[in-house]
Amino acid sequence: MKRAVVLLSGGMDSATVLYLAKDKGYKCFCLSFDYGQVHKRELKSASSIARAAGCLHKVVRFGLPWKGSSLLDKKIPIPQRAHQVSAKQSAGQIPSTYVPARNIIFLSFALSFAETLGAKDIFIGAHCHDYSGYPDCRPEFIRAFNLVAQKGTRSGAQKSPIRICSPLENKNKAQIVKLGKKLGVPFHLTWSCYKGEKVPCGRCDSCNFRAMGFRKAGFKDPLIKK
Amino acid sequence: MKRAVVLLSGGMDSATVLYLAKDKGYKCFCLSFDYGQVHKRELKSASSIARAAGCLHKVVRFGLPWKGSSLLDKKIPIPQRAHQVSAKQSAGQIPSTYVPARNIIFLSFALSFAETLGAKDIFIGAHCHDYSGYPDCRPEFIRAFNLVAQKGTRSGAQKSPIRICSPLENKNKAQIVKLGKKLGVPFHLTWSCYKGEKVPCGRCDSCNFRAMGFRKAGFKDPLIKK
Numbered sequence: 001m002k003r004a005v006v007l008l009s010g011g012m013d014s015a016t017v018l019y020l021a022k023d024k025g026y027k028c029f030c031l032s033f034d035y036g037q038v039h040k041r042e043l044k045s046a047s048s049i050a051r052a053a054g055c056l057h058k059v060v061r062f063g064l065p066w067k068g069s070s071l072l073d074k075k076i077p078i079p080q081r082a083h084q085v086s087a088k089q090s091a092g093q094i095p096s097t098y099v100p101a102r103n104i105i106f107l108s109f110a111l112s113f114a115e116t117l118g119a120k121d122i123f124i125g126a127h128c129h130d131y132s133g134y135p136d137c138r139p140e141f142i143r144a145f146n147l148v149a150q151k152g153t154r155s156g157a158q159k160s161p162i163r164i165c166s167p168l169e170n171k172n173k174a175q176i177v178k179l180g181k182k183l184g185v186p187f188h189l190t191w192s193c194y195k196g197e198k199v200p201c202g203r204c205d206s207c208n209f210r211a212m213g214f215r216k217a218g219f220k221d222p223l224i225k226k
Numbered sequence: 227m228k229r230a231v232v233l234l235s236g237g238m239d240s241a242t243v244l245y246l247a248k249d250k251g252y253k254c255f256c257l258s259f260d261y262g263q264v265h266k267r268e269l270k271s272a273s274s275i276a277r278a279a280g281c282l283h284k285v286v287r288f289g290l291p292w293k294g295s296s297l298l299d300k301k302i303p304i305p306q307r308a309h310q311v312s313a314k315q316s317a318g319q320i321p322s323t324y325v326p327a328r329n330i331i332f333l334s335f336a337l338s339f340a341e342t343l344g345a346k347d348i349f350i351g352a353h354c355h356d357y358s359g360y361p362d363c364r365p366e367f368i369r370a371f372n373l374v375a376q377k378g379t380r381s382g383a384q385k386s387p388i389r390i391c392s393p394l395e396n397k398n399k400a401q402i403v404k405l406g407k408k409l410g411v412p413f414h415l416t417w418s419c420y421k422g423e424k425v426p427c428g429r430c431d432s433c434n435f436r437a438m439g440f441r442k443a444g445f446k447d448p449l450i451k452k
Binding site: 058059060061062063064065066067068094098099100101102103104105107108109111112113115116117135136138140141143144145147148150151152153154156157 | 291292362367
């Protein structure tokens with residue numbers, strides 16, 4: 001059975017990617033990160049989703065001895081307006097929730113895990129529609145990282161490189177909700193809100209994108225009670 | 227004063243790169259990793275070298291929840307024969323000391339640190355002569371990672387990307403010793419041996435390369451007493 005590493009944040013995108021990879025016949029190994037984010041709510045979600053999917057789940061813990069993001073530093077306010085920007089517009093509009101090089105760090109650990117497992121595919125839920133303007137979600141970044149996987153690993157040097165797969169790359173949030181519904185993603189276990197309170201705040205970028213996705217797809221978000 | 231992040235392992239190559247960057251007029255911020263390596267001797271050396279150079283030094287700590295290398299797993303023996311291989315030969319001859327995706331992980335953290343500092347250059351002591359056949363020391367890997375820095379970071383999206391500089395890329399160990407001597411590198415503070423004992427073992431790959439470098443350059447290694 002072919003193996004894959006799936007980056008699982010606990011959000012709806014990575015949960016959908018996990019169920020998609022399972023649907024494609026992969027034995028999935030989930031990977032999450034405890035990196036000093038201001039709340040740990042999403043890690044609990046990641047753990048529940050991996051359990052629901054029947055997959056092994058590893059958590060890498062690291063402390064960044066620097067800040068530079070509102071997701072790492074409680075003193076920086078989390079923006080409350082949804083940034084609907086195109087990839088072209090994104091350069092000047094990167095919000096304070098951007099964590100410097102976060103997806104690069106996550107994919108690097110995923111490469112290490114995949115090499116150790118003998119997995120040939122890494123799945124990531126990055127997409128560039130309805131996104132917050134993060135440079136490390138763009139297709140050109142994924143392509144560049146694939147080149148790193150080819151040139152900088154044992155498997156790459158042995159002409160059997162690990163591939164980074166971002167199957168949501170061209171999907172918007174509504175399309176992701178529809179796909180997830182079809183695949184049986186347990187959306188009630190996922191968590192998107194940047195704030196880690198008991199219920200989603202309903203105001204941050206991430207809540208706004210999620211609400212828009214469910215609304216446009218014509219489904220009710222199971223996390224929203226009223 | 228322009229800033230640079232310097233990956234500092236505690237070995238002679240990264241120490242030479244630090245002194246080279248200082249010589250080029252950079253204010254250097256050193257970065258090391260406590261990642262579960264079987265000995266911590268090199269971290270003490272990194273700290274001493276950064277202090278001698280008068281530079282700020284940060285250590286990122288992470289635990290890899292997998293092994294896959296003799297530098298992470300005491301049960302795997304460390305090879306005692308020097309692998310003198312060319313980059314072309316390396317594919318089939320990667321030794322057990324290769325840590326899956328290690329330099330990729332290190333450079334990812336360096337990118338995050340550099341973005342936070344506003345540094346535009348990252349220095350790494352990778353080189354492909356007299357090396358152990360590590361794929362993540364090859365020039366083509368450094369080029370691929372430069373593309374990641376352009377495509378996957380805020381500074382890259384804003385057309386002011388961080389550059390990965392590997393000034394030792396085409397130098398062999400003897401040339402590195404000569405350069406270090408010219409720059410005043412405190413070689414007595416550096417540590418190369420894969421085993422973290424009181425004195426270098428003199429038998430592992432890393433000891434062999436170091437000894438060859440000093441011998442060919444015509445200098446005495448200050449770590450070797452007899």
